[in-house]
Amino acid sequence: MKYVIGIDGGGTKSVINIADLNGKIISRGLGGPTNIKSASLDEVHTVLKELMENAVSKSGLLIDDCASVCIGTAGVHELKGESDVAALIKSIGIKGNVIVTNDAEIVLAAESKDVEGVVLIAGTGSIAYGIDRYRKRYRSGGWGHILGDEGSGYYIGLEGIKAALKCYDGREPYTELLPMLEQEMGVLNVEV
Template sequence: MNYIIGIDGGGTKTALKLADVDGKLILSNEGGPCNINSMGKEYVQKMLKELLEDTLSKAEISMEDVKTLCIGTAGVDRPDDKKIMEDIIRGTGYSGRTIITNDAETALYGGVGGAEGVILISGTGSICFGRNSEGETKRAGGWGHIIGDEGSGYYIGINAINRIAKGYDGIEEKTAMTDLILEHLNLKSPQGLIEFVYRSGAGKSEIASLAKLVDEAYKQGDTLAEEILLRAAFELFLTAKAVIDYLKLNRKEAFLAVNGSVIEKNECVSNEFKRLMNKNYPLIKVTSMKNDAAWGAVLMGMKN
């Protein structure tokens, strides 16, 4: 029997799915972070080797039985990065066919169930990726939290901190986000945000986690929180628009799958994004992902 392995290499965890060549799921497994830029080559190779060995042991098959391994992960957009990931995979002992691509592409396969359509991801960061029936692809966003990631959890969190600071200085009105976020971070004053942002070691994930408190302030009627969330939705719409227009998907019925805590769980962002899409692209159906990105990697491996 021949098998396919699909891997979604995330920034916090790695999801793996093992399937036979007929598309039957054999088992699922998980490992640690997989971003070579943040974790380093040695860590990622050790993690993948252990994950593969554990998977094969549980399935009672050998490495030689796996004919295709498809991995989608962040940080492999350049040829040099793909070569690093190729070396990492070979270092695990796997010698079969390998497909290495960005995690947005495998998410597209999983999200829309095939090659054509659009995937919009907004969690800690944000990115949009699409492909049309002619095989053309387009990516927008995904520049990281310092350069871009508009409409993401980080975008919402850092804008909330900015509005709290302006309220404290008297530049604009005070906001309910202040008490909610200070209590969450166990800070006595907005001035404590300087320590939190610059010296505490807090990263983009910690700042992105504040997005749920912005949502809470919005539900309490805070207008500044609403302003941040509506702007986030508009930024996500602009990102999706760039992909849709480039691929000429605005002229036909197509699916746009959404994934990530912000676009899926934040009611204000989700509703506003869907409103903007329906108004400007009535033929495009916004939907949840049909399958996850790891299964998308399996589908991509089967197709190729």
């Protein structure tokens, strides 16, 4: 039986869906991160191989019968990310069509009946991404944790730690984040 694979790849986890050619979901699975900006190509290959082989095996299908794979994952539009990820997927045994795009594109495709739309992603990273009626693409953010992922899990966590430490130093008013940080670290005070 011919089938298709869709993968939503993130910086923390990836989700796979296998569907028949009519769009009926056959199998779902979870795996590790597939963002090539935060993991090596070897690590991403290992995650993709395990993710795809487990989902295909669980559904009783054969990898040779896969008609197409679409993966939307953060970090692929820089340098030669799309071709690198496509090569990784082909090396797993996929003979069908392989589409590699960013994670924002697949959200727009899934949620918008029209070509145009806007999506805000706030996961491990963050990005605002849109496509207008002329198919022109726009983005804001999504530059990674060093250059700016405001609104991301990483950014929010880091800002919380900074606020707790400034409170400890006496540079900011008291915040409940300080005892929460100490508890999470398993210490009586943050200097330990």
